[in-house]
Amino acid sequence: MPAINFAVIGYGGMGSYHVQTIMAKEKLQINVVGTYDISEERQEVSKQQGYKVYQSLEEVLTDDSIEAVLIATPNDSHKELAIRALCAGKHVVCEKPVTMTVAELDEVLVVAKETGNVFMVHQNRRWDPDFLIAKELYKKGQIGDIFQIESRVQGANGIPGDWRHEKSHGGGMLLDWGVHLLDQLLFLVDSPIKNVSADLSFILGDEVDDGFISYITFENGLKALIEVGTTNYIKLPRWYIKGTEGTAVIHDWDLIGEMVVESDKKNIQAPKPIQAGVGLTKTMAPPSEEATDKLALPLAPVEPNSFYQNFYQVVREKAEPIVKNEEVRAVMILIEEIFKKHKK
Ligand code: NAD
Incomplete structure:
Protein backbone atom coordinates (compact mmCIF):
# COMPACT_ATOMS: atom_id res chain seq x y z
CA MET A 1 0.00 0.00 0.00
CA GLN A 123 -7.95 12.75 20.82
CA ASN A 124 -4.43 11.63 21.69
CA ARG A 125 -4.92 11.49 25.44
CA ARG A 126 -6.79 8.21 25.09
CA TRP A 127 -3.27 6.73 24.96
CA ASP A 128 -1.94 8.51 28.07
CA PRO A 129 -0.48 5.86 30.43
CA ASP A 130 -2.24 7.36 33.49
CA PHE A 131 -5.56 7.08 31.64
CA LEU A 132 -4.75 3.50 30.61
CA ILE A 133 -4.26 2.63 34.29
CA ALA A 134 -7.58 4.26 35.19
CA LYS A 135 -9.18 2.28 32.35
CA GLU A 136 -7.58 -0.93 33.64
CA LEU A 137 -8.98 -0.26 37.13
CA TYR A 138 -12.42 0.45 35.71
CA LYS A 139 -12.56 -2.64 33.49
CA LYS A 140 -10.78 -5.19 35.69
CA GLY A 141 -12.28 -4.28 39.05
CA GLN A 142 -9.12 -4.41 41.21
CA ILE A 143 -10.84 -1.97 43.61
CA GLY A 144 -14.31 -3.40 43.04
CA ASP A 145 -17.05 -1.61 41.14
CA ILE A 146 -16.04 1.97 40.61
CA PHE A 147 -18.60 4.50 41.78
CA GLN A 148 -16.56 7.71 41.90
CA ILE A 149 -13.90 9.10 39.57
CA GLU A 150 -12.09 12.37 40.15
CA SER A 151 -9.94 13.43 37.18
CA ARG A 152 -7.97 16.65 37.46
CA VAL A 153 -5.21 18.58 35.76
CA GLN A 154 -3.87 21.57 37.63
CA GLY A 155 -1.12 24.09 37.04
CA ALA A 156 -0.20 27.54 38.32
CA ASN A 157 0.84 29.18 35.06
CA GLY A 158 -2.46 30.71 34.02
CA ILE A 159 -3.83 30.38 30.51
CA PRO A 160 -0.91 29.82 28.14
CA GLY A 161 -0.06 31.64 24.90
CA ASP A 162 -2.01 34.33 23.10
CA TRP A 163 -5.14 33.14 21.28
CA ARG A 164 -6.17 30.87 24.19
CA HIS A 165 -7.10 34.05 26.14
CA GLU A 166 -9.64 35.12 23.52
CA LYS A 167 -13.22 33.98 23.14
CA SER A 168 -13.25 34.69 19.42
CA HIS A 169 -10.45 32.15 18.91
CA GLY A 170 -12.15 29.48 21.03
CA GLY A 171 -9.90 30.08 24.03
CA GLY A 172 -10.42 29.00 27.62
CA MET A 173 -9.62 25.87 29.52
CA LEU A 174 -12.89 24.00 29.03
CA LEU A 175 -12.27 23.97 25.28
CA ASP A 176 -8.58 23.26 25.81
CA TRP A 177 -7.89 20.66 28.52
CA GLY A 178 -11.58 20.07 29.25
CA VAL A 179 -12.01 18.36 25.87
CA HIS A 180 -9.34 15.80 26.78
CA LEU A 181 -10.62 14.96 30.27
CA LEU A 182 -14.23 14.72 29.11
CA ASP A 183 -13.25 12.58 26.12
CA GLN A 184 -11.38 10.21 28.46
CA LEU A 185 -14.36 10.04 30.81
CA LEU A 186 -16.91 9.28 28.09
CA PHE A 187 -14.53 6.75 26.48
CA LEU A 188 -14.31 5.00 29.86
CA VAL A 189 -17.88 5.01 31.14
CA ASP A 190 -20.37 3.14 29.03
CA SER A 191 -23.55 4.68 30.41
CA PRO A 192 -25.72 7.65 29.44
CA ILE A 193 -25.26 10.91 31.34
CA LYS A 194 -28.00 11.66 33.85
CA ASN A 195 -27.00 14.99 35.29
CA VAL A 196 -24.36 17.71 34.88
CA SER A 197 -23.47 20.63 37.11
CA ALA A 198 -20.57 22.99 36.56
CA ASP A 199 -18.72 26.03 37.73
CA LEU A 200 -16.25 27.85 35.47
CA SER A 201 -13.48 29.93 37.00
CA PHE A 202 -12.51 33.46 35.94
CA ILE A 203 -9.94 34.20 38.67
CA LEU A 204 -7.42 35.69 36.25
CA GLY A 205 -9.88 38.18 34.79
CA ASP A 206 -9.76 36.85 31.24
CA GLU A 207 -12.86 36.86 29.06
CA VAL A 208 -12.55 33.05 28.89
CA ASP A 209 -12.50 30.50 31.70
CA ASP A 210 -9.15 29.77 33.33
CA GLY A 211 -10.51 26.47 34.66
CA PHE A 212 -13.66 24.69 35.71
CA ILE A 213 -15.15 22.01 37.92
CA SER A 214 -17.93 19.80 36.63
CA TYR A 215 -19.86 17.05 38.40
CA ILE A 216 -21.27 14.47 36.03
CA THR A 217 -23.61 11.67 37.11
CA PHE A 218 -24.23 8.68 34.85
CA GLU A 219 -27.37 6.51 34.63
CA ASN A 220 -25.38 3.57 36.09
CA GLY A 221 -24.85 5.59 39.29
CA LEU A 222 -21.19 6.51 38.71
CA LYS A 223 -20.30 10.06 39.67
CA ALA A 224 -17.38 11.94 38.18
CA LEU A 225 -15.69 15.16 39.13
CA ILE A 226 -13.70 16.75 36.31
CA GLU A 227 -11.48 19.70 37.17
CA VAL A 228 -9.06 21.87 35.23
CA GLY A 229 -7.19 24.61 37.06
CA THR A 230 -4.47 27.05 36.06
CA THR A 231 -4.20 28.83 39.42
CA ASN A 232 -3.18 25.84 41.59
CA TYR A 233 0.21 26.22 43.25
CA ILE A 234 -0.36 22.87 44.96
CA LYS A 235 -1.85 20.11 42.86
CA LEU A 236 -4.40 17.51 43.87
CA PRO A 237 -3.87 14.01 42.43
CA ARG A 238 -4.39 13.51 38.70
CA TRP A 239 -6.82 10.63 39.46
CA TYR A 240 -8.67 9.67 42.67
CA ILE A 241 -10.88 6.64 42.13
CA LYS A 242 -13.20 4.94 44.61
CA GLY A 243 -14.54 1.42 44.22
CA THR A 244 -16.69 -0.83 46.36
CA GLU A 245 -13.55 -2.68 47.58
CA GLY A 246 -10.85 -0.03 47.62
CA THR A 247 -9.48 3.33 46.61
CA ALA A 248 -6.80 4.18 44.03
CA VAL A 249 -4.76 7.31 43.54
CA ILE A 250 -2.54 8.25 40.59
CA HIS A 251 -0.65 11.36 41.56
CA ASP A 252 0.64 12.59 38.25
CA TRP A 253 1.83 11.71 34.75
CA ASP A 254 4.84 10.01 36.37
CA LEU A 255 2.33 7.28 37.34
CA ILE A 256 3.25 7.29 41.02
CA GLY A 257 0.31 6.14 43.09
CA GLU A 258 -1.20 3.27 45.02
CA MET A 259 -4.30 1.29 45.76
CA VAL A 260 -5.64 0.36 49.16
CA VAL A 261 -7.98 -2.60 48.93
CA GLU A 262 -9.97 -4.76 51.31
CA SER A 263 -8.12 -8.02 51.76
CA ASP A 264 -10.11 -9.83 54.40
CA LYS A 265 -13.58 -8.50 55.04
CA LYS A 266 -14.27 -10.90 57.94
CA ASN A 267 -11.22 -9.70 59.81
CA ILE A 268 -12.08 -6.03 59.78
CA GLN A 269 -11.54 -4.79 63.32
CA ALA A 270 -13.61 -2.01 64.80
CA PRO A 271 -11.51 1.12 64.36
CA LYS A 272 -9.72 2.41 67.42
CA PRO A 273 -10.31 6.06 68.23
CA ILE A 274 -7.47 8.38 67.20
CA GLN A 275 -6.66 11.86 68.40
CA ALA A 276 -7.75 14.28 65.69
CA GLY A 277 -7.09 17.92 66.42
CA VAL A 278 -8.61 18.59 69.79
CA GLY A 279 -11.00 15.67 69.59
CA LEU A 280 -11.23 11.92 69.12
CA THR A 281 -12.55 10.09 66.09
CA LYS A 282 -13.21 6.50 65.12
CA THR A 283 -14.88 7.45 61.86
CA MET A 284 -11.74 9.01 60.40
CA ALA A 285 -9.25 6.50 61.86
CA PRO A 286 -7.14 4.65 59.22
CA PRO A 287 -8.62 1.41 57.90
CA SER A 288 -7.87 -1.79 59.78
CA GLU A 289 -4.36 -2.93 58.81
CA GLU A 290 -5.30 -6.61 59.19
CA ALA A 291 -8.05 -6.30 56.64
CA THR A 292 -6.53 -4.02 54.00
CA ASP A 293 -3.59 -4.22 51.60
CA LYS A 294 -1.63 -1.35 50.18
CA LEU A 295 -0.79 -2.34 46.61
CA ALA A 296 1.07 -0.95 43.63
CA LEU A 297 -1.09 0.35 40.82
CA PRO A 298 -1.73 -2.13 38.02
CA LEU A 299 0.75 -1.70 35.20
CA ALA A 300 -0.54 0.37 32.32
CA PRO A 301 -1.04 -2.03 29.45
CA VAL A 302 1.51 -1.42 26.72
CA GLU A 303 -0.54 0.50 24.21
CA PRO A 304 1.64 2.85 22.16
CA ASN A 305 -0.08 5.78 20.52
CA PRO A 321 -11.53 4.71 13.43
CA ILE A 322 -10.40 4.53 17.07
CA VAL A 323 -11.64 8.09 17.58
CA LYS A 324 -15.18 8.05 16.22
CA ASN A 325 -16.91 11.23 15.16
CA GLU A 326 -20.02 10.38 17.17
CA GLU A 327 -17.79 10.22 20.28
CA VAL A 328 -16.33 13.63 19.44
CA ARG A 329 -19.90 14.91 19.08
CA ALA A 330 -20.92 13.47 22.47
CA VAL A 331 -18.04 15.35 24.12
CA MET A 332 -19.10 18.57 22.37
CA ILE A 333 -22.68 18.12 23.60
CA LEU A 334 -21.32 17.73 27.15
CA ILE A 335 -19.14 20.84 26.78
CA GLU A 336 -22.15 22.87 25.68
CA GLU A 337 -24.05 21.56 28.72
CA ILE A 338 -21.18 22.55 31.05
CA PHE A 339 -21.12 26.09 29.61
CA LYS A 340 -24.91 26.24 30.07
CA LYS A 341 -24.82 24.94 33.66
CA HIS A 342 -22.20 27.46 34.80
CA LYS A 343 -23.92 29.81 37.23
CA LYS A 344 -22.76 33.36 36.64
P1 NAD B 1 0.05 27.60 18.32
O1 NAD B 1 -0.38 29.01 18.50
O2 NAD B 1 1.34 27.14 18.90
O3 NAD B 1 0.09 27.25 16.75
C1 NAD B 1 -0.92 27.62 15.85
C2 NAD B 1 -0.24 27.94 14.52
O4 NAD B 1 -1.27 28.15 13.54
C3 NAD B 1 0.60 29.22 14.56
O5 NAD B 1 1.90 28.96 14.08
C4 NAD B 1 -0.16 30.21 13.66
O6 NAD B 1 0.69 31.09 12.96
C5 NAD B 1 -0.87 29.26 12.72
N1 NAD B 1 -2.10 29.77 12.10
C6 NAD B 1 -3.06 30.55 12.66
N2 NAD B 1 -4.08 30.72 11.79
C7 NAD B 1 -3.75 30.05 10.66
C8 NAD B 1 -4.40 29.85 9.42
N3 NAD B 1 -5.61 30.36 9.16
N4 NAD B 1 -3.78 29.10 8.48
C9 NAD B 1 -2.55 28.57 8.71
N5 NAD B 1 -1.87 28.73 9.88
C10 NAD B 1 -2.48 29.45 10.84
O7 NAD B 1 -1.15 26.72 18.87
P2 NAD B 1 -1.08 25.19 19.28
O8 NAD B 1 -0.81 25.07 20.72
O9 NAD B 1 -0.21 24.46 18.33
O10 NAD B 1 -2.60 24.76 19.07
C11 NAD B 1 -3.09 24.48 17.77
C12 NAD B 1 -4.25 23.50 17.88
O11 NAD B 1 -3.78 22.29 18.49
C13 NAD B 1 -5.39 23.98 18.77
O12 NAD B 1 -6.60 23.56 18.22
C14 NAD B 1 -5.16 23.29 20.10
O13 NAD B 1 -6.33 23.08 20.84
C15 NAD B 1 -4.57 21.98 19.63
N6 NAD B 1 -3.68 21.34 20.62
C16 NAD B 1 -3.87 20.03 20.88
C17 NAD B 1 -3.07 19.37 21.79
C18 NAD B 1 -3.27 17.90 22.02
O14 NAD B 1 -2.66 17.34 22.93
N7 NAD B 1 -4.10 17.24 21.23
C19 NAD B 1 -2.05 20.06 22.47
C20 NAD B 1 -1.87 21.42 22.18
C21 NAD B 1 -2.70 22.04 21.24
Whole structure:
Protein backbone atom coordinates (compact mmCIF):
# COMPACT_ATOMS: atom_id res chain seq x y z
CA MET A 1 0.00 0.00 0.00
CA PRO A 2 1.44 3.42 -0.92
CA ALA A 3 2.33 6.00 1.74
CA ILE A 4 -0.06 8.89 2.39
CA ASN A 5 1.40 12.26 1.38
CA PHE A 6 0.57 14.66 4.18
CA ALA A 7 0.61 18.43 4.65
CA VAL A 8 0.36 20.35 7.91
CA ILE A 9 -1.85 23.43 8.20
CA GLY A 10 -0.71 25.44 11.23
CA TYR A 11 2.91 24.64 12.04
CA GLY A 12 2.98 25.97 15.62
CA GLY A 13 3.44 24.02 18.85
CA MET A 14 1.10 21.16 18.06
CA GLY A 15 1.72 21.08 14.30
CA SER A 16 5.42 20.47 15.01
CA TYR A 17 4.56 17.83 17.62
CA HIS A 18 2.50 15.90 15.05
CA VAL A 19 5.39 15.97 12.59
CA GLN A 20 7.82 14.70 15.26
CA THR A 21 5.36 11.94 16.22
CA ILE A 22 4.93 10.85 12.61
CA MET A 23 8.68 10.95 11.91
CA ALA A 24 9.44 8.93 15.09
CA LYS A 25 7.36 6.01 13.82
CA GLU A 26 9.64 4.33 11.33
CA LYS A 27 7.10 1.91 9.92
CA LEU A 28 4.36 4.49 9.52
CA GLN A 29 3.42 4.95 5.88
CA ILE A 30 2.81 8.69 6.20
CA ASN A 31 5.05 11.09 4.40
CA VAL A 32 5.11 14.70 5.63
CA VAL A 33 5.60 16.77 2.46
CA GLY A 34 5.12 20.34 3.59
CA THR A 35 3.50 22.91 5.83
CA TYR A 36 1.31 25.98 5.52
CA ASP A 37 1.40 28.59 8.29
CA ILE A 38 0.49 32.28 8.11
CA SER A 39 3.48 33.16 10.30
CA GLU A 40 6.69 33.97 8.42
CA GLU A 41 8.68 32.78 11.40
CA ARG A 42 7.05 29.35 11.28
CA GLN A 43 7.50 29.22 7.50
CA GLU A 44 11.21 29.79 8.03
CA VAL A 45 11.40 26.99 10.63
CA SER A 46 9.67 24.61 8.24
CA LYS A 47 12.02 25.60 5.41
CA GLN A 48 15.08 25.04 7.63
CA GLN A 49 13.74 21.58 8.46
CA GLY A 50 13.54 20.72 4.77
CA TYR A 51 9.78 20.76 4.24
CA LYS A 52 8.00 22.34 1.31
CA VAL A 53 6.60 25.69 2.45
CA TYR A 54 3.19 26.35 0.93
CA GLN A 55 2.36 30.02 0.48
CA SER A 56 -1.42 29.67 0.69
CA LEU A 57 -4.14 27.25 1.68
CA GLU A 58 -5.16 27.14 -1.98
CA GLU A 59 -1.69 25.93 -2.91
CA VAL A 60 -2.01 23.01 -0.46
CA LEU A 61 -5.51 22.13 -1.55
CA THR A 62 -4.74 22.17 -5.27
CA ASP A 63 -1.60 20.06 -4.85
CA ASP A 64 -2.80 16.71 -6.21
CA SER A 65 0.12 14.89 -4.59
CA ILE A 66 -1.26 15.72 -1.14
CA GLU A 67 -3.83 13.19 0.04
CA ALA A 68 -4.37 14.31 3.63
CA VAL A 69 -3.91 17.35 5.85
CA LEU A 70 -3.56 18.02 9.54
CA ILE A 71 -5.33 21.11 10.91
CA ALA A 72 -3.46 22.47 13.94
CA THR A 73 -4.44 26.13 13.94
CA PRO A 74 -6.32 28.09 16.66
CA ASN A 75 -9.72 26.55 17.42
CA ASP A 76 -11.92 29.11 15.63
CA SER A 77 -10.33 28.39 12.25
CA HIS A 78 -10.77 24.58 12.21
CA LYS A 79 -14.29 24.53 10.80
CA GLU A 80 -13.62 26.51 7.65
CA LEU A 81 -10.26 24.87 7.00
CA ALA A 82 -11.72 21.39 7.49
CA ILE A 83 -14.68 22.02 5.17
CA ARG A 84 -12.44 23.48 2.48
CA ALA A 85 -9.96 20.60 2.73
CA LEU A 86 -12.70 17.94 2.63
CA CYS A 87 -14.33 19.64 -0.37
CA ALA A 88 -10.94 19.70 -2.12
CA GLY A 89 -10.80 15.91 -1.79
CA LYS A 90 -8.37 15.69 1.15
CA HIS A 91 -8.65 13.41 4.15
CA VAL A 92 -8.40 15.44 7.35
CA VAL A 93 -6.88 14.99 10.80
CA CYS A 94 -8.15 17.84 12.96
CA GLU A 95 -6.95 19.04 16.33
CA LYS A 96 -9.38 19.24 19.22
CA PRO A 97 -11.75 20.91 19.77
CA VAL A 98 -12.91 20.76 16.16
CA THR A 99 -15.36 23.60 16.79
CA MET A 100 -16.86 25.56 19.66
CA THR A 101 -20.44 24.30 19.23
CA VAL A 102 -22.26 21.13 18.24
CA ALA A 103 -23.99 22.95 15.37
CA GLU A 104 -20.62 23.92 13.86
CA LEU A 105 -19.28 20.41 14.34
CA ASP A 106 -22.32 19.03 12.53
CA GLU A 107 -21.55 21.28 9.53
CA VAL A 108 -18.12 19.64 9.28
CA LEU A 109 -19.45 16.11 9.78
CA VAL A 110 -22.10 16.59 7.06
CA VAL A 111 -19.38 17.62 4.58
CA ALA A 112 -17.19 14.67 5.62
CA LYS A 113 -20.12 12.32 4.96
CA GLU A 114 -21.05 13.94 1.65
CA THR A 115 -17.50 13.92 0.30
CA GLY A 116 -16.68 10.45 1.68
CA ASN A 117 -13.30 11.70 2.89
CA VAL A 118 -11.92 10.61 6.25
CA PHE A 119 -12.26 13.13 9.07
CA MET A 120 -10.56 12.14 12.34
CA VAL A 121 -10.03 14.17 15.48
CA HIS A 122 -6.76 13.95 17.39
CA GLN A 123 -7.95 12.75 20.82
CA ASN A 124 -4.43 11.63 21.69
CA ARG A 125 -4.92 11.49 25.44
CA ARG A 126 -6.79 8.21 25.09
CA TRP A 127 -3.27 6.73 24.96
CA ASP A 128 -1.94 8.51 28.07
CA PRO A 129 -0.48 5.86 30.43
CA ASP A 130 -2.24 7.36 33.49
CA PHE A 131 -5.56 7.08 31.64
CA LEU A 132 -4.75 3.50 30.61
CA ILE A 133 -4.26 2.63 34.29
CA ALA A 134 -7.58 4.26 35.19
CA LYS A 135 -9.18 2.28 32.35
CA GLU A 136 -7.58 -0.93 33.64
CA LEU A 137 -8.98 -0.26 37.13
CA TYR A 138 -12.42 0.45 35.71
CA LYS A 139 -12.56 -2.64 33.49
CA LYS A 140 -10.78 -5.19 35.69
CA GLY A 141 -12.28 -4.28 39.05
CA GLN A 142 -9.12 -4.41 41.21
CA ILE A 143 -10.84 -1.97 43.61
CA GLY A 144 -14.31 -3.40 43.04
CA ASP A 145 -17.05 -1.61 41.14
CA ILE A 146 -16.04 1.97 40.61
CA PHE A 147 -18.60 4.50 41.78
CA GLN A 148 -16.56 7.71 41.90
CA ILE A 149 -13.90 9.10 39.57
CA GLU A 150 -12.09 12.37 40.15
CA SER A 151 -9.94 13.43 37.18
CA ARG A 152 -7.97 16.65 37.46
CA VAL A 153 -5.21 18.58 35.76
CA GLN A 154 -3.87 21.57 37.63
CA GLY A 155 -1.12 24.09 37.04
CA ALA A 156 -0.20 27.54 38.32
CA ASN A 157 0.84 29.18 35.06
CA GLY A 158 -2.46 30.71 34.02
CA ILE A 159 -3.83 30.38 30.51
CA PRO A 160 -0.91 29.82 28.14
CA GLY A 161 -0.06 31.64 24.90
CA ASP A 162 -2.01 34.33 23.10
CA TRP A 163 -5.14 33.14 21.28
CA ARG A 164 -6.17 30.87 24.19
CA HIS A 165 -7.10 34.05 26.14
CA GLU A 166 -9.64 35.12 23.52
CA LYS A 167 -13.22 33.98 23.14
CA SER A 168 -13.25 34.69 19.42
CA HIS A 169 -10.45 32.15 18.91
CA GLY A 170 -12.15 29.48 21.03
CA GLY A 171 -9.90 30.08 24.03
CA GLY A 172 -10.42 29.00 27.62
CA MET A 173 -9.62 25.87 29.52
CA LEU A 174 -12.89 24.00 29.03
CA LEU A 175 -12.27 23.97 25.28
CA ASP A 176 -8.58 23.26 25.81
CA TRP A 177 -7.89 20.66 28.52
CA GLY A 178 -11.58 20.07 29.25
CA VAL A 179 -12.01 18.36 25.87
CA HIS A 180 -9.34 15.80 26.78
CA LEU A 181 -10.62 14.96 30.27
CA LEU A 182 -14.23 14.72 29.11
CA ASP A 183 -13.25 12.58 26.12
CA GLN A 184 -11.38 10.21 28.46
CA LEU A 185 -14.36 10.04 30.81
CA LEU A 186 -16.91 9.28 28.09
CA PHE A 187 -14.53 6.75 26.48
CA LEU A 188 -14.31 5.00 29.86
CA VAL A 189 -17.88 5.01 31.14
CA ASP A 190 -20.37 3.14 29.03
CA SER A 191 -23.55 4.68 30.41
CA PRO A 192 -25.72 7.65 29.44
CA ILE A 193 -25.26 10.91 31.34
CA LYS A 194 -28.00 11.66 33.85
CA ASN A 195 -27.00 14.99 35.29
CA VAL A 196 -24.36 17.71 34.88
CA SER A 197 -23.47 20.63 37.11
CA ALA A 198 -20.57 22.99 36.56
CA ASP A 199 -18.72 26.03 37.73
CA LEU A 200 -16.25 27.85 35.47
CA SER A 201 -13.48 29.93 37.00
CA PHE A 202 -12.51 33.46 35.94
CA ILE A 203 -9.94 34.20 38.67
CA LEU A 204 -7.42 35.69 36.25
CA GLY A 205 -9.88 38.18 34.79
CA ASP A 206 -9.76 36.85 31.24
CA GLU A 207 -12.86 36.86 29.06
CA VAL A 208 -12.55 33.05 28.89
CA ASP A 209 -12.50 30.50 31.70
CA ASP A 210 -9.15 29.77 33.33
CA GLY A 211 -10.51 26.47 34.66
CA PHE A 212 -13.66 24.69 35.71
CA ILE A 213 -15.15 22.01 37.92
CA SER A 214 -17.93 19.80 36.63
CA TYR A 215 -19.86 17.05 38.40
CA ILE A 216 -21.27 14.47 36.03
CA THR A 217 -23.61 11.67 37.11
CA PHE A 218 -24.23 8.68 34.85
CA GLU A 219 -27.37 6.51 34.63
CA ASN A 220 -25.38 3.57 36.09
CA GLY A 221 -24.85 5.59 39.29
CA LEU A 222 -21.19 6.51 38.71
CA LYS A 223 -20.30 10.06 39.67
CA ALA A 224 -17.38 11.94 38.18
CA LEU A 225 -15.69 15.16 39.13
CA ILE A 226 -13.70 16.75 36.31
CA GLU A 227 -11.48 19.70 37.17
CA VAL A 228 -9.06 21.87 35.23
CA GLY A 229 -7.19 24.61 37.06
CA THR A 230 -4.47 27.05 36.06
CA THR A 231 -4.20 28.83 39.42
CA ASN A 232 -3.18 25.84 41.59
CA TYR A 233 0.21 26.22 43.25
CA ILE A 234 -0.36 22.87 44.96
CA LYS A 235 -1.85 20.11 42.86
CA LEU A 236 -4.40 17.51 43.87
CA PRO A 237 -3.87 14.01 42.43
CA ARG A 238 -4.39 13.51 38.70
CA TRP A 239 -6.82 10.63 39.46
CA TYR A 240 -8.67 9.67 42.67
CA ILE A 241 -10.88 6.64 42.13
CA LYS A 242 -13.20 4.94 44.61
CA GLY A 243 -14.54 1.42 44.22
CA THR A 244 -16.69 -0.83 46.36
CA GLU A 245 -13.55 -2.68 47.58
CA GLY A 246 -10.85 -0.03 47.62
CA THR A 247 -9.48 3.33 46.61
CA ALA A 248 -6.80 4.18 44.03
CA VAL A 249 -4.76 7.31 43.54
CA ILE A 250 -2.54 8.25 40.59
CA HIS A 251 -0.65 11.36 41.56
CA ASP A 252 0.64 12.59 38.25
CA TRP A 253 1.83 11.71 34.75
CA ASP A 254 4.84 10.01 36.37
CA LEU A 255 2.33 7.28 37.34
CA ILE A 256 3.25 7.29 41.02
CA GLY A 257 0.31 6.14 43.09
CA GLU A 258 -1.20 3.27 45.02
CA MET A 259 -4.30 1.29 45.76
CA VAL A 260 -5.64 0.36 49.16
CA VAL A 261 -7.98 -2.60 48.93
CA GLU A 262 -9.97 -4.76 51.31
CA SER A 263 -8.12 -8.02 51.76
CA ASP A 264 -10.11 -9.83 54.40
CA LYS A 265 -13.58 -8.50 55.04
CA LYS A 266 -14.27 -10.90 57.94
CA ASN A 267 -11.22 -9.70 59.81
CA ILE A 268 -12.08 -6.03 59.78
CA GLN A 269 -11.54 -4.79 63.32
CA ALA A 270 -13.61 -2.01 64.80
CA PRO A 271 -11.51 1.12 64.36
CA LYS A 272 -9.72 2.41 67.42
CA PRO A 273 -10.31 6.06 68.23
CA ILE A 274 -7.47 8.38 67.20
CA GLN A 275 -6.66 11.86 68.40
CA ALA A 276 -7.75 14.28 65.69
CA GLY A 277 -7.09 17.92 66.42
CA VAL A 278 -8.61 18.59 69.79
CA GLY A 279 -11.00 15.67 69.59
CA LEU A 280 -11.23 11.92 69.12
CA THR A 281 -12.55 10.09 66.09
CA LYS A 282 -13.21 6.50 65.12
CA THR A 283 -14.88 7.45 61.86
CA MET A 284 -11.74 9.01 60.40
CA ALA A 285 -9.25 6.50 61.86
CA PRO A 286 -7.14 4.65 59.22
CA PRO A 287 -8.62 1.41 57.90
CA SER A 288 -7.87 -1.79 59.78
CA GLU A 289 -4.36 -2.93 58.81
CA GLU A 290 -5.30 -6.61 59.19
CA ALA A 291 -8.05 -6.30 56.64
CA THR A 292 -6.53 -4.02 54.00
CA ASP A 293 -3.59 -4.22 51.60
CA LYS A 294 -1.63 -1.35 50.18
CA LEU A 295 -0.79 -2.34 46.61
CA ALA A 296 1.07 -0.95 43.63
CA LEU A 297 -1.09 0.35 40.82
CA PRO A 298 -1.73 -2.13 38.02
CA LEU A 299 0.75 -1.70 35.20
CA ALA A 300 -0.54 0.37 32.32
CA PRO A 301 -1.04 -2.03 29.45
CA VAL A 302 1.51 -1.42 26.72
CA GLU A 303 -0.54 0.50 24.21
CA PRO A 304 1.64 2.85 22.16
CA ASN A 305 -0.08 5.78 20.52
CA SER A 306 -1.54 4.24 17.37
CA PHE A 307 -3.52 7.27 16.21
CA TYR A 308 -1.71 7.70 12.90
CA GLN A 309 -1.43 3.98 12.23
CA ASN A 310 -5.18 3.82 12.68
CA PHE A 311 -5.64 6.89 10.45
CA TYR A 312 -3.62 5.13 7.73
CA GLN A 313 -5.75 1.99 8.06
CA VAL A 314 -8.97 4.00 7.99
CA VAL A 315 -7.87 5.73 4.78
CA ARG A 316 -6.36 2.70 3.01
CA GLU A 317 -8.27 -0.26 4.43
CA LYS A 318 -11.55 1.31 5.55
CA ALA A 319 -10.73 0.24 9.13
CA GLU A 320 -12.85 1.39 12.05
CA PRO A 321 -11.53 4.71 13.43
CA ILE A 322 -10.40 4.53 17.07
CA VAL A 323 -11.64 8.09 17.58
CA LYS A 324 -15.18 8.05 16.22
CA ASN A 325 -16.91 11.23 15.16
CA GLU A 326 -20.02 10.38 17.17
CA GLU A 327 -17.79 10.22 20.28
CA VAL A 328 -16.33 13.63 19.44
CA ARG A 329 -19.90 14.91 19.08
CA ALA A 330 -20.92 13.47 22.47
CA VAL A 331 -18.04 15.35 24.12
CA MET A 332 -19.10 18.57 22.37
CA ILE A 333 -22.68 18.12 23.60
CA LEU A 334 -21.32 17.73 27.15
CA ILE A 335 -19.14 20.84 26.78
CA GLU A 336 -22.15 22.87 25.68
CA GLU A 337 -24.05 21.56 28.72
CA ILE A 338 -21.18 22.55 31.05
CA PHE A 339 -21.12 26.09 29.61
CA LYS A 340 -24.91 26.24 30.07
CA LYS A 341 -24.82 24.94 33.66
CA HIS A 342 -22.20 27.46 34.80
CA LYS A 343 -23.92 29.81 37.23
CA LYS A 344 -22.76 33.36 36.64
P1 NAD B 1 0.05 27.60 18.32
O1 NAD B 1 -0.38 29.01 18.50
O2 NAD B 1 1.34 27.14 18.90
O3 NAD B 1 0.09 27.25 16.75
C1 NAD B 1 -0.92 27.62 15.85
C2 NAD B 1 -0.24 27.94 14.52
O4 NAD B 1 -1.27 28.15 13.54
C3 NAD B 1 0.60 29.22 14.56
O5 NAD B 1 1.90 28.96 14.08
C4 NAD B 1 -0.16 30.21 13.66
O6 NAD B 1 0.69 31.09 12.96
C5 NAD B 1 -0.87 29.26 12.72
N1 NAD B 1 -2.10 29.77 12.10
C6 NAD B 1 -3.06 30.55 12.66
N2 NAD B 1 -4.08 30.72 11.79
C7 NAD B 1 -3.75 30.05 10.66
C8 NAD B 1 -4.40 29.85 9.42
N3 NAD B 1 -5.61 30.36 9.16
N4 NAD B 1 -3.78 29.10 8.48
C9 NAD B 1 -2.55 28.57 8.71
N5 NAD B 1 -1.87 28.73 9.88
C10 NAD B 1 -2.48 29.45 10.84
O7 NAD B 1 -1.15 26.72 18.87
P2 NAD B 1 -1.08 25.19 19.28
O8 NAD B 1 -0.81 25.07 20.72
O9 NAD B 1 -0.21 24.46 18.33
O10 NAD B 1 -2.60 24.76 19.07
C11 NAD B 1 -3.09 24.48 17.77
C12 NAD B 1 -4.25 23.50 17.88
O11 NAD B 1 -3.78 22.29 18.49
C13 NAD B 1 -5.39 23.98 18.77
O12 NAD B 1 -6.60 23.56 18.22
C14 NAD B 1 -5.16 23.29 20.10
O13 NAD B 1 -6.33 23.08 20.84
C15 NAD B 1 -4.57 21.98 19.63
N6 NAD B 1 -3.68 21.34 20.62
C16 NAD B 1 -3.87 20.03 20.88
C17 NAD B 1 -3.07 19.37 21.79
C18 NAD B 1 -3.27 17.90 22.02
O14 NAD B 1 -2.66 17.34 22.93
N7 NAD B 1 -4.10 17.24 21.23
C19 NAD B 1 -2.05 20.06 22.47
C20 NAD B 1 -1.87 21.42 22.18
C21 NAD B 1 -2.70 22.04 21.24
